[in-house]
Each structure stands twice: as C-alpha cells, then as structure tokens.
Amino acid sequence: MNTQRLGTSEQDILFAGKLLSQGEVVAFPTETVYGLGAVATDEVAVRKVFTAKGRPSDNPLIVTVADKAMVQQFAVENDMSQKLMAAFWPGSLTIILPMRAQAFSMTVTGGLNTVAFRLPDNEVARAVIRAAKAPIVGPSANTSGKPSPTTAQHVWHDMAGKIAAIVDDGPTTVGVESTVIDVSGNVPTILRPGAITQEQLVAVLAQPVHDATTTESVASDVTPKAPGMKYRHYAPDKHVVMFDELDAVDLAQKLQDNDVVMAQDRILQAMAIKSQQAWSLGDSLESATEQLFSGLRFYDDQPKVGTIYVQKMIPVGLGKAYNNRLAKAAGNQEFSI
Template sequence: METALLTTQDAQYAGELLKAGEVVAFPTETVYGLGADATNDLAVKKVFVAKNRPADNPLIMTVADVEQLASFVTISESARQLMAAFWPGSLTIIMPIKPGQVSMLVTGGLQTVAFRLPANETARAIIRAAGVPIVGPSANTSGKPSPTTAQHVWHDMQGRIAAIVDDGPTEVGVESTVIDMSTDTPTILRPGAVTQQQLEAVLQQPVFDATSTESVANHVTPKAPGMKYRHYAPDKNVLMFDPLDALALKSALAAEDVVMAQDETLATLNLPLTRTWSLGATLDSATEQLFAGLRYYDESPDVGTIYVEKMPPIGLGKAYNNRLAKAAGNQEFTL
C-alpha cells in the first residue's frame, strides 16, 4: 500500500478516505491518532492490524461535536459538566454504551466506551467530513513511544495505512486524561493534561486516581489504553533519574549513553550537545518533548542507555512521569 502525505488543506479528502473504510493518521493536540470509521468493523480491524494491537485493548472514539455522541452512549449530568468544561480538549470520558450501538471491536466486549472531542481544528474538520465518529488510538506501532510529528507516524505506518495528515508537532505531547464516568466514583484511568484537581473542581466531588494502583490481570479486558500492556517503550534501554542525582549520573555514564533533561540539569551535567536532548525549562516543554526525544535516540545508531529526568509528581508531572515510567519499565538510576 502506498501511503499519501496530506496537509491540513486536505481535511475533506481525508474524511472521504475514512468514509471509504480506509485508515488515516490525523493530528490532535495530544499525539497523532490513527483514524478509521468506528461504525465499520472492517475499517476498525485495519487499525488493529496496522498497529499490531491486542484485540482486547479498547479503542477511544473521537467526535467532532457532542451531538455525535447521542446515539451511542448514555450521558450523565456529571459527564456533561466535564464536556462543558474541558471539550474540545485533552479529556477522554468513559460512559455506558447503548445496546447494539458500538462494535465489540471498539469496546473490547465491555459495556462502556471512551469518547474524546479534540481541540485540534484539523482533527474536527476531518471527522466532520467523515460524517461519523472515528476511532483514534495513537498512530504508532503498539507498545512504542507515541508519535508527536507526522514524521514519527511515517516511520511506523508507511505502507500500512492510506494517508497521513501533517499539521506539525503536537502541542501537549502526551495522550489525553482518561476518566471513567460509568461508575458511582469518577476514576482517572490514565493521567494527562487535565489534572485530578481540575476534574474535582468541576464535579465538586472527589475523583479517585487509579493510575498508580490499577493493574489488569491477563484474562481481564482493560477499560482504557495503557492499563494492561507495555506502552511507550523504545527498543533501547531507558532509565529514569532524579535531577538531584545529576552529578552522580555524570560519573556513571558510558561513552555511548545519552541524557534527556531540562536545561538546568543539562547545565549541571555539562555534556557534549551530541549526547543530550533538551526538555526545555518548563514542565509543558518537557512533556511536549518526551516522546520526540525517546524516538530520536531509539532510531539513532551507537546509542547505549537513554537516561531521562523525572519531574515533580504534581499536575502535568503525573502524566509525564507515568509515560516515562512505562517507557523505562519502571527502571531507575540508583547511586
């Protein structure tokens, strides 16, 4: 299959490809997504094949407006409050499905389904052109770091999908927050740019954060991506490190090792530029650059271990550390 490279001016054509049952990678503000008609089982199967994705890993459905949800799910008042506050944006909401309305390929056989309305205007234009909700998992090979540029998508998906729509680098850099609103207690299943504190402020009730405690047995279908299978992992070895240990790390580095860190930490390390990847000076920039740096070094020859700085575990730092821990298999540099 020849994969077409499209621009933001080709949203209508991308939508027509989706209507025809093709798979199209599209930009969002979080990471690039892999789109297919969520109502077309054959199209959805193509997504699983392209990503080499386990069949019991449910897919997020992506919509252009709230009206597209009506025939698929039962929307509680609390869920509507979250939509009003955070949509369009980096929040995915899990809700009970209406019987017979969503394919088991999308839900993994569950009685719930996850929806998101992205902030990226091109994404919404493509979905409007398609005329149906589309599935939107990250546009990468399953288990690998998520794509934040069209070039990342091309690396993983060239020859596997019909087209890639290029809208430049993504703004957030990690996937959306996933909140389960299908139970009595709102529960975060994946951290992202929308924080627990922000959710509680809107709902005016406690929100349980299951991201550090939730584990899924082999025989159980996860409710959200990232809960059961290894995610975000390069082929090369990745170790997390605390910035307070920067000098000790410098002494332990082998000649082929590289470091991804914020500018202040890199100044302390004083390593050659060829061995460092700047995560910028802010938490926002670090999150935006995390997957890009991991992909760059994973594809670079003669790179040994990739050492990556941890962030304070508050706000967006929880999402950053969650992705980093999964990429590293929870391995840390120790003194």
C-alpha cells in the same frame, strides 16, 4: 499500500474524510498525539487499525468525535459527563460512558459495555471527522507499545505502507495522550493521567475523584477499560532509565560514551556533558512533556546509542502524566547511586 501525505487544505481534509468513509485508515493530528483514524461503526475498517498497529484485540479504542451531539447517538450521558464536557471539551480529556445497546462492535469496546469518547482541541481533527460524517476511532498512530507520535514524520516512520494517508498539521502541542476518566459508575475514576489533572476534575465535579493510575493494575485475563492500563506502552527498543534531578551530577560521572541524557536545560548545564549526548527538555514541565516522546523516538533510531537516561519530574499536575509515560517507557527502572 501507497501512503499519501496530506496537508490541511480544505481539499486535503475532504479527501481524508472520503478515504475514511470508504473504509480506509487515515492518521490525523490532535493537540496530544497523532491518532490512527477509521470510521468507528465500520467493523472492517476498525480491524485494519488493529492490524496496522499490531494492537492486542482486547485493548479498547477511544472514539473521537467532532461535537458533543455525536456522543448522544452512541452513549448514555449523565450529570458528571455533562459537567466535564462543558468544562474541558474540546480538549485532552477522554470520558468513558455506558454504551447504548450495540452502538459499537466488540472490536471497538474490547467486549465491554462502556465506550470512551474524546473531542479534540484541534480544528483539523474535527474537520476530518466532519468530512467523514461519522465518529472515528483514534488510538495513537504508532506501532503498538512504542513511543507515541507527536509529528507526522513519526507516523510515517511506523505506518508508511500500512495506511492510506497521513494528515500533517505539524508538531503536537501537548505531547502526551489525553486524561481518561471513567464516569460510567458512581465514583469518577482516572484511568490514565494527562494534561487535565485530578485537581481540575475535582474542582469541576465538586466531589472526590479516584485516581487508579498509581495503585491498580489489570490482570492478564481482564479487559482494560482504557488504553495504556495493561500492555507495554511508550517504550523504545533502547534501554531507558529514569533519574531524579538530585542524582544528576552523580549520573554524569557514570555515563558511558554511548549513553545519552534527556533533561531540562538547568539539569543538563549542571551535568556538564557533551552536547551530542544531551536532549533538551526545555525549561518547563510543559516543554518536557511535549518533548518526551520525540526524544525517545530520536535516540531509538540511533544505532550507537546505549542507554537513554531521562529526568523524572515532580509528580504534581501534568508531572503525573509525564512520569506515568516515562515509567512505562523505562519499565520502572531508576538510576541509583
């Protein structure tokens, strides 16, 4: 298949929508990571997404919409979802709701009676969906299990020849996938951390919000309610190890010539390592989160790189999302003195 690279002109967006409406798969930008789009009500097209990604069939897909009205056609809303949509949409929050009878196929939901929705804070993404005239599935546009794509070039690396087109809107701004909250039951529950934090969700809902991301796992015979809960995710082929900033100087003494370090600028300066061994995560938690997947992807493509050491962040707010993705990439391996 000849994968076309599209821009963000009106003509390109309309063409991307046309391809989607014809049953093709098109990668599209969001503020979090690039997504892999197919019309959510087209069973054949959705299966193409699983094939392109190499994604397990029981891993449910997020449905991406252009406006709140699209959700009402397919799911049963409630007071909690309405409050969350009013506060955080468009934005990097995915909301799981009870699905209306046979609204989507089992391929989309993984056989569950719930479905996850997101309204992205990216006008190009919303324009593509409007051009397709239907909601689209939107898993990350990468080979399943690998670091998520934050640029169109990352998508090209994984998907060239597998999908019809890629809409290039430049680098994403958040850098990690959306927060996923399940409000299909009585207790709102975070299933994946992201830029929208537990504290923000509690403030809007005015009730406790359970965080299942640090205490619960999904058994091998159970379908996960959200992506990233059950299978290996975000991991390059290279060996990745997390480290605490308090151990940075000790780590610097033990680095091999082919090892590399991803850390904030002040940490890299304190470690005094060679510039060719360093990837800057900037000077803020936001910049670190934005750069995490890019750095992992870059070093994964360098044949001579040995181990990738990556700085952990304080596990508060966005730091929870950052550490969640890093821990999965590293298989929970940490540097110890």
